[in-house]
Structure formats: structure tokens, C-alpha cells
Amino acid sequence: MTTGQIKSRIKEVIENIPDNALEEILNYLEEIKGKAEDDILMSQRLRKILTEDKELLEKLAR
Numbered sequence: 092m093t094t095g096q097i098k099s100r101i102k103e104v105i106e107n108i109p110d111n112a113l114e115e116i117l118n119y120l121e122e123i124k125g126k127a128e129d130d131i132l133m134s135q136r137l138r139k140i141l142t143e144d145k146e147l148l149e150k151l152a153r
Contacts, residue, residue, distance in 0.1 A: 092100070108116065123131055141148065 105113070105116070123134075126134075
């Protein structure tokens with residue numbers, strides 16, 4: 092996808108987001124706006140690990 096296509100898709104999705112979630116999305120976007128690319132990449136990787144290994148992490152926590 093091109094950057095323009097991604098931005099267009101984001102706009103479409105935002106139109107269908109419940110109003111009570113819009114502020115949370117705005118806060119997230121403001122937060123990542125000022126981050127370095129490496130920080131964003133690290134956050135994405137960490138989120139992927141936590142999502143993929145959720146069950147394992149829950150077992151380890153017990």
C-alpha cells in the first residue's frame with residue numbers, strides 16, 4: 092500500500108469508530124507523532140510478541 096492509500100484507509104476506519112474511542116485514538120497518534128522511528132519499530136515488535144505469546148505469558152505469570 093502507498094502512504095496515500097494507508098491514510099485514506101485510516102480515514103475510512105475512523106469514520107466507523109465509536110465516538111467514545113476517538114479520544115483514545117487521538118492520544119495514541121499524538122504520542123507516536125513525536126517518537127523516533129526506532130522507538131516505533133520497537134513498540135510494534137513488543138506488541139507483536141505480547142500478542143503472539145499471550146497464552147505463554149499468562150502461564151508464566153501463574
